[in-house]
Amino acid sequence: MIDRILPAKAVAVEAFEDPPEAVLLPVEAAAVAKAVANRRREFTTVRHCARLAMAKLGVPYVPLVPGERGAPSWPSTVVGSMTHCAGYRAAVVAHATELRSVGVDAEPHGPLPDGVLDAVSLPAERDHLAGLPSSVHWDRLLFSAKESVYKAWFPITQRWLGFEEASLEFATDGTFSARLLVPGPVLDGVELRGFEGRWLVEDGFVLTAIAVPFA
Template identity: 65%
Template sequence: MLPEGATWVEAFDDPAEATLFPEEEAAIARAVDKRRREFTTVRHCARRAMAELGVPPAPLLPGERGAPQWPAGVVGSMTHCAGYRAAVVGPAGTVVTIGIDAEPHEPLPGGVLDAVSLPEERARLRELSTQDGKVHWDRVLFSCKESVYKAWFPLTGAWLDFEQADLTFDAAGGTFHARLLKPGGQAEGRPLTEFTGRWLAADGFVVSAIVRLRER
């Protein structure tokens, strides 16, 4: 799912060797056990991925709106859900932004789809369901929109509502395209109008990823 230049590490449990820096411990001091385990393991994944880039271990503290603060020269994204944690990183000289998300492969709770989608997106999902009824397309849409936001926010520092990205899907190719409906974003000095990414529904999970590489 990832292009050359991006490094990833995933985990399906919470390894005993996963530990936190003191600064991270302070940030999570009041969290319940479930949140603490997710927070710890996903940072363990991120530091292992950073090590593959030759970047030494460092605290990864939550910043504005909870977005992780990466060391200088590193671009990355983290995600976790029940039974799965993952991190993707890349060198800032090669990668513009990364957004990843993982979700359980099951239908969204009642009423959520209407809140996170545009009418034309819901029409597309109905058509996709006739092509492949085994995929929970509402959950795929939700995951991909989460990845869009995670890729958008580091570039803009601005909120992006669910209805401010219009998504289309290639069911056979496992790709998606996001048309951004909020003006003002920029990437490499040009207006930020779209993202492309990949999605996968397998083994009980939906995973989506956007990795935008720098133009050469």
């Protein structure tokens, strides 16, 4: 499903349940030893997906333990992103020579809880969403897309990016753009000013993806 919004250079593996063959390496298990059962299950399955995705690239699997701000510690030869929500887990990887970064997110296709939209959006974004067709829960899509923006941003910069530091706009053709409101890094002599992404609503889920190419 998520592969429909990814470039051919990226490999995705997704799961809609937690398979019994999904297991963690010891150092990964230690990272969630004190977590609740549901957290351990989603942590395990999404790494199972990552293991299968990396195998498709011909890359040996290494422990994906949470690093700074919880981001998984991918090997230097790989860029990747993982996401999970109730009923869905996915991992996306690509060779580090093929893509600069990737960020994906999945959410249930339903409205955000009261008060959350105001906390994660700018006034201009709320005005933009109000003018879009009502068939999509755009508030949830905005939240998901901002998660994908952060996941694409952090591996490049190793810096935090707040919800208020990027302004997003959606098109009904399944694309979106994110304009950075803070200085971006200089990549190949050009300042990164934003991201282009894709979105999909399918089977009760909202999916968003950003793949950052090389110049």
